Amino acid sequence: MSIMRRVWQRIFKPAYFVGNDMEGNKYFEHPNANNGRSKRTVKYRENEDMWAYIASDKRLPVQWSAWLTHTRPDPPSIEELQADLARQQRVKLNAAILEAKDEAERVNREQLDSPSHHPEIETRSPSVLRNVPRDQRLEPPESDQRPKAQTRDPWAEALKGSDEPRSWTPMARKR
Numbered sequence: 001m002s003i004m005r006r007v008w009q010r011i012f013k014p015a016y017f018v019g020n021d022m023e024g025n026k027y028f029e030h031p032n033a034n035n036g037r038s039k040r041t042v043k044y045r046e047n048e049d050m051w052a053y054i055a056s057d058k059r060l061p062v063q064w065s066a067w068l069t070h071t072r073p074d075p076p077s078i079e080e081l082q083a084d085l086a087r088q089q090r091v092k093l094n095a096a097i098l099e100a101k102d103e104a105e106r107v108n109r110e111q112l113d114s115p116s117h118h119p120e121i122e123t124r125s126p127s128v129l130r131n132v133p134r135d136q137r138l139e140p141p142e143s144d145q146r147p148k149a150q151t152r153d154p155w156a157e158a159l160k161g162s163d164e165p166r167s168w169t170p171m172a173r174k175r
Contacts, residue, residue: 015041018075021061022085025049027068027075040068 015028024045031038042060044050052058060068063076063084 018067019078021064022078022081023058025060025064027064037070040070042068 015030018027018029018040020026026043026045028041028043029038030041042064044053049058053060059065061076061081061084063072063080066072067075
């Protein structure tokens with residue numbers, strides 16, 4: 001771009017400073033000469049920061065991204081950006097609390113499921129159990145031993161024979 005063209009654009013097409021975000025990026029709006037949609041741009045705090053944003057190492061605030069894409073008509077205020085930052089910190093704290101509760105619950109569940117948690121139930125070999133009197137053993141009495149219910153096996157009940165599909169005719173509903 002030539003020097004004359006840059007001077008011409010600065011005089012007749014000025015860029016208006018709209019605002020900045022918490023990281024020091026500045027946002028500008030360039031009005032369109034034909035009263036059309038204006039061009040909105042961001043000038044990063046440092047030129048090297050642009051590559052961090054392009055590589056997704058950093059992200060622009062959602063409010064400013066919405067303004068840049070004309071989804072939002074008005075630029076966000078500093079108070080709005082600070083409130084959103086506080087909300088993000090609250091969400092991170094709540095997520096950490098929930099993760100700690102889940103971890104504690106998982107550890108508790110593992111302790112309850114482990115056989116070492118029940119001191120009265122010990123895994124002993126049969127030779128050791130012979131020396132323990134029958135009334136002191138931790139086994140269910142014979143009266144509590146019920147026959148196990150037989151489960152129905154649908155595969156055994158399936159039609160034996162060919163695996164070929166059969167024709168099917170739907171029945172008309174009677175009203």
